[in-house]
Amino acid sequence: LHSERSLSSPSPERLAAWRLFLESATALIDVMDRELQDASSLPLRWYDVLVHLEETEGGRLRMGDLANEIVSSKSGLTRVIDRVEQAGLVRRERPTGDRRVVEVVLTPAGLEALHAARPGHRHDIERYFARHLDDDEVRVLTQALRKVRDEVRHIRAANGLPDGTRTAARRAAGRGSGAAG
Amino acid sequence: LHSERSLSSPSPERLAAWRLFLESATALIDVMDRELQDASSLPLRWYDVLVHLEETEGGRLRMGDLANEIVSSKSGLTRVIDRVEQAGLVRRERPTGDRRVVEVVLTPAGLEALHAARPGHRHDIERYFARHLDDDEVRVLTQALRKVRDEVRHIRAANGLPDGTRTAARRAAGRGSGAAG
DNA sequence: TAAGATTGATTATTCAATCTTG
């Protein structure tokens, strides 16, 4: 583990960058979700589920892995998959090996729904996001955000996903302020 | 109004940038919110409310303006302010001029809570976000996200905030696909 | 006992309808 004692308060420029990041992300997610639902009746979260399944070998993922991918608590994902399954876009399967796990499998209807929604959604990505970025900005943004995402995922994984009976000791460990002195 | 017909699908690089943006934003907001609550019992949303009030002349904002700032529906903000007020961090006031509006006013306890939470939160911003960005990346990120944020805010404002009896016609207008042919 | 996932109860958010003032 690396020390955190040397961390100081961010410069004003960095604070401003964070606020811009937070504001633009919140607003973008809101707008993209509304557009997607207006056009295709798919919540952004569902779309995300379908995309992750489509990109996986055999179009299937375990609940836990999928929760990790889409940044959801385990119980949160259970409810989401309840609805997506009810809509017929995925189904649950129990693999023969370890009968504790549940795999989420993309159905033909789910793949179709994804393909139907995709052009409109990509249009929105272009309109609200990509259009404003030149090639250089895309490069820098990608490189920077990759580091941020990897770090935060690592933290989330180390702390255990939400739902996981997060004890007081574990929360403290997660925050890194574990010393009593 | 500018035409949208020329918009095409984003390049693979831009699609990847969008996904990184979405994933890092979701994960970051989740982690920052948990840390803030662990350390200061303040949800990130509350913190945001307090910050916006602190930065305003007289520490007060109308409900509608505040909803716009923190990207919330009007009714959503009503519930949030219910709780924040219940906690004593803000209070509601009706200005003498137009008695339809409600102003949210920062209380001394609210200011104190903000100041108490701020160092830890800034530490988190450094740890999870700012630390990964060099000066050049901060500059590019800031410039790029400012354009994105302004565009999306403009769209949200033009469509009217959520809650505003969004008719089918208005939704279509918002999406810009108004032609029947 | 632990891993993987779900459930019950609680809390938070949204939509549509409503209330109040201009």
Added chain:
DNA sequence: CAAGATTGAATAATCAATCTTA
């Protein structure tokens, strides 16, 4: 009627406890 904000009903998300299999 329109602007500003709130409310009731319905949805969604969360936490802690539970169930099942390893």
